[in-house]
Amino acid sequence: MAKQQGAGSLWNPNSWHWEEKNYTPISKQLIESKIKSCKVESGDITLLNQEVKSITGDAQINIRKGKQVLIYDFDIEVEWHGVNKDHEAEGTYKIKDLNSLDNDFELIHISCNTKTAISDKCKDLIKKDMFKKLKEAFTTLMQEIGQYESDPEKLKKDQEARRIAEEQVRLAKEQNGELKEKIFYEQKLKEQQMKQEFSQFAQK
Known part of the structure; x- marks a missing residue:
């Protein structure tokens, strides 16, 4: 066959x-x-x-x-x-x-x-x-x-399921990237705040 x-x-x-x-x-x-x-x-x-x-x-x-x-x-x-x-x-x-x-x-x-x-x-x-x-x-x-x-119908369903899974992975990666960017931004703000507090303390 x-x-x-x-x-x-x-x-x-x-x-x-x-x-x-x-x-x-x-x-x-x-x-x-x-x-x-x-x-x-x-x-x-x-x-x-x-x-x-x-x-x-x-x-x-x-x-x-x-x-x-x-x-x-x-x-x-x-x-x-x-x-x-x-x-x-x-x-x-x-x-x-x-x-x-x-x-x-x-x-x-x-x-x-x-x-x-x-x-x-x-x-x-x-x-x-x-x-x-x-x-x-x-x-x-x-x-x-x-x-x-x-079976064509089964293949079609499998392909659609794979497309959905790949889209979910892509979104997860994007969300992960956005989360990393947010953490980086918050860390920078903390560093700036600490510098300002240190500068104010040094001037006293």
Whole structure:
């Protein structure tokens, strides 16, 4: 994926310096949404990803010279549920090594809570059909995370926040300069007053 424009923090003018930004929470939200959207229908069986039990790992965007590089690596545990008109089955499986380098994750530990008439068929559907659905869903994950960081509206807000911060710094410097000038002026007045008092004392 081509490097996209990224906005650094307020301390990072023009996003020039190296900066790491935590994108784990938003990445987890996107991953969970994608997993829950995947559904398999085969014959009379409907297979759903009922719940995302856990997502472990992290995601970060590295910004340097106004460009961004996204890195993420996650392991996920999913609860699945299969049903036809007469039977149900449910269990869990794990998505191992979902990462930013490629889209070649694994589905492992596919299990069923109780054996039913459709449980084995559901497990086979997870290995093949659900895997394909997930692979397709995750194809755009990197792009979607990156787009959030390079979103024009977000960049505009970051630039405005940086402008305000720079203006505040400028005003603070001006006020600091005015304060120094005031202290210097007051000190000069004190010196003149002391000279006058000393002169009057010497004349007595």
